[in-house]
Amino acid sequence: MKEVKTLKDVPEEKFIVGGSAACQGCGAVLGLKLTLKALGKKTIIVNSSGCMTLLPVYPYTPFKVPWIHVAIENGGAVASGICRALKMKGRTGVNVVVYAGDGATYDIGFQALSGALERGDNFIYVCYNNESFGNTGVQRSSATPYGAYTTTTPPGKNSHVGNPKQRKPLNKIVAAHGIPYVATASVAYPIDYIRKLQKASKIKGPKFINLLSPCQPGWGFDTYNTIDVGKLAVDTGFWPLYEIENGKFRLTMNPGKLKPVEEFLKTQVRFKHLQKKDIMLIEQDIKNKWRKLLKGNFWES
Numbered sequence: 001m002k003e004v005k006t007l008k009d010v011p012e013e014k015f016i017v018g019g020s021a022a023c024q025g026c027g028a029v030l031g032l033k034l035t036l037k038a039l040g041k042k043t044i045i046v047n048s049s050g051c052m053t054l055l056p057v058y059p060y061t062p063f064k065v066p067w068i069h070v071a072i073e074n075g076g077a078v079a080s081g082i083c084r085a086l087k088m089k090g091r092t093g094v095n096v097v098v099y100a101g102d103g104a105t106y107d108i109g110f111q112a113l114s115g116a117l118e119r120g121d122n123f124i125y126v127c128y129n130n131e132s133f134g135n136t137g138v139q140r141s142s143a144t145p146y147g148a149y150t151t152t153t154p155p156g157k158n159s160h161v162g163n164p165k166q167r168k169p170l171n172k173i174v175a176a177h178g179i180p181y182v183a184t185a186s187v188a189y190p191i192d193y194i195r196k197l198q199k200a201s202k203i204k205g206p207k208f209i210n211l212l213s214p215c216q217p218g219w220g221f222d223t224y225n226t227i228d229v230g231k232l233a234v235d236t237g238f239w240p241l242y243e244i245e246n247g248k249f250r251l252t253m254n255p256g257k258l259k260p261v262e263e264f265l266k267t268q269v270r271f272k273h274l275q276k277k278d279i280m281l282i283e284q285d286i287k288n289k290w291r292k293l294l295k296g297n298f299w300e301s
């Protein structure tokens with residue numbers, strides 16, 4: 001596998017063809033394309049129920065690699081099973097990749113993920129994070145950020161900001177399992193993501209990548225804006241890009257001076273109810289966390 005340093009190095013060959021039931025501008029489908037470009041043909045995808053499950057419609061499939069749809073709660077367990085089967089058959093060099101949404105990862109499939117991390121099997125877990133249960137109508141998940149409108153957190157008399165809770169600190173929870181590789185990524189920064197996948201594929205044991213995947217209908221932006229929205233998430237510090245390799249934390253992208261988070265929030269309908277004072281709170285929280293990350297203090301961020 002050729003190491004990708006610039007866009008020119010990204011392989012031409014695609015293992016997912018165009019045309020599927022996904023929404024226009026879907027960040028998660030782009031993430032899947034990049035995943036397969038990075039890892040190549042010898043890859044088995046395990047997909048926990050969610051939006052991506054709609055891509056193959058029997059007997060048709062856009063995939064040129066094996067694709068296994070599993071119940072939303074057991075992506076980690078199925079990955080473990082496949083790893084054991086490959087071992088018994090003496091097959092090496094196959095990437096076992098779970099591609100699961102944040103609802104499947106942070107919430108419903110969390111026990112299977114934790115179990116697989118603890119068993120230490122050799123797989124990559126990519127959480128394509130659109131910050132809601134997208135497929136069933138954009139309900140809040142524990143990855144939904146503070147202040148976001150979802151269909152189960154409408155702003156109103158119970159909470160004027162919409163979702164009143166901070167996200168579950170899943171990256172820390174995963175890292176606390178002591179696995180060799182944990183990273184964040186964004187579909188809007190493809191080279192960073194591809195490099196992380198390629199690094200992960202060379203490391204033995206469980207690897208976890210939390211991939212921010214903007215969701216056009218769920219977040220409320222124009223279909224052509226997926227990349228701009230995804231970039232603003234990183235450039236404002238809303239979604240910092242980092243990796244933790246064998247316990248060592250490293251920021252993989254430092255935009256220098258962060259842009260005001262309002263520039264990210266105002267691109268999306270899900271934040272349009274927020275008032276100045278709410279935005280200031282979000283900004284302060286991001287700055288606090290960012291200061292800690294700049295010092296390499298991941299655990300307190």
Ligand SMILES: Cc1ncc(C[n+]2csc(CCOP(=O)(O)OP(=O)(O)O)c2C)c(N)n1
Nearest residue numbers: 049050051072101102103104132133134135
């Ligand atoms: C145990 C169980 N509960 C609920 C569902 C219904 N369900 C199917 S897809 C889905 C949404 C999954 O959300 P997420 O994992 O974030 O992926 P996305 O839909 O956003 O792609 C839900 C709740 C299910 N299939 N199984």
